[in-house]
Amino acid sequence: MKVIQSFIVLVFGLTVLVTNAQNKIKIEYKPEHPLKEKIEGQSSLNFDFIIENQSKDSLKLTRLEVSLFDKQNKLIQQKFLDNNGTAPSINTIPNIQWNSVSTNLLFNPFPDVNSMTDKLEYTFTFNDSIEIKKVVIPGDYEQATDFILPLKNKILVYDGHDFYSHHRRFDYEFTPIKQLGFTGNFMRYAYDFVVLNPEGKRYLNNGKNDTDWFGFGTDVLAVADGEITAIEMNQKDDKTFDIPSLKDKPLALYGNYIVIKHGENIYSMYGHLKNQSAAGLKVGDKVKKGQKIALIGASGSSFFPHLHFEVRNSINHQAEGLPSYFKNYNLILGSAKKEGTTHTITTGDIIQSK
Structure with a gap:
């Protein structure tokens, strides 16, 4: 009985810790309305995440996953960066460590998307245990005015x-x-x-x-x-x-x-x-x-x-x-x-x- 009670306390304590940590991590993105740019039959997304650690605890981004959905909310594709292997793909992001209270800008590392993409769901994992999801809904960019090149050469x-x-x-x-x-x-x-x-x-x-x-x-x-x-x-x-x-x-x-x-x-x-x-x-x-x-x-x-x-x-x-x-x-x-x-x-x- 005591073993079971101790297990419950341990799990409950971990849940509280994770919840508190989540509440002290703020993730937003800029610009407010990301645009789908046309590039030879597909689209590109050019926006940034601003991630703020509002606690005194150190954080490290250990995994970042994105899921792409169409207008019917059906999955199109999934991609990820993680800390697996001797040269982890997550290290392609320059700033993945937050020492105490700090803010890092993270350039969206998944710029190329299928043109049918209507919604993206990003899952940020910190310290291998803290998960935070962020949904991004981009818009198509239609240029109102035809441009010529600014040089004839x-x-x-x-x-x-x-x-x-x-x-x-x-x-x-x-x-x-x-x-x-x-x-x-x-x-x-x-x-x-x-x-x-x-x-x-x-x-x-x-x-x-x-x-x-x-x-x-x-x-x-x-x-x-x-x-x-x-x-x-x-x-x-x-x-x-x-x-x-x-x-x-x-x-x-x-x-x-x-x-x-x-x-x-x-x-x-x-x-x-x-x-x-x-x-x-x-x-x-x-x-x-x-x-x-x-x-x-x-x-x-x-x-x-x-x-x-x-x-x-x-x-x-x-x-x-x-x-x-x-x-x-x-x-x-x-x-x-x-x-x-x-x-x-x-x-x-x-x-x-x-």
Whole structure:
């Protein structure tokens, strides 16, 4: 009898411990409404989990599972990361340890989903025993305005917004970034475009000088009709910017830039432009699709001359990125060409406007 009573106390005590631990772990995700981005017949999800340990106990994420369901709530697929083996897959997530009270941002590690997915159920397991479920319901993204590419040249998508891209992995929970006022990922769906010559080269010589790069001084075009809502053209092409200024000027990262409004909460942003290259444009000016608006430069946070392009829902610190789909271009595949579909282009693609 005493053995049974002790067993009940032990189990009951464990239940209380797990319940208390669950109550002290807060999991939310951003943006509030994740989008299904179209990528060649399937969809991609680009959002983040913010996980807060509100207790003084240490936590470690030991397993993460996702289940995908269709509109009839039927299971489509399941995937997981765990701590099994000598090189556990859970270790592909950078921050899985919470020492006492702390917060980590976790980039959704399962970006590719079947296009029929209507709901995702994530199961987080901490310390091998604490399970917390989180349901995510994404929405389809339909672009209201047709975009052309912002460059006529043969271009390399040097860095897009795939799972490994630095645009995708912007940690706005990182203290220095958070202190500047950023609360989301404004470049969540951004691109870095680099101009190539006919042989597929990016630059002459060793590329140390801006003028070595084939793209430096190349025309930048408006992707659609719109109105200029922000512009800066006074920064030098010296690959530098004032980090503290981001607290008051969230676009300072891009050196010289132009932002065009295309509709309610839809802004295209063109960054790292050449000093004084906007040909007299100003805030309030209307521009047409395909109109030359500036030249590629190397201003702001730029390692070399290229065009940073993104679509976002505002120009403040709370901005979140939006997908962008382009029309009228070819995908260059060595000596062959393939007509581009109106879907996302991705890191490594070589493309050219028709």
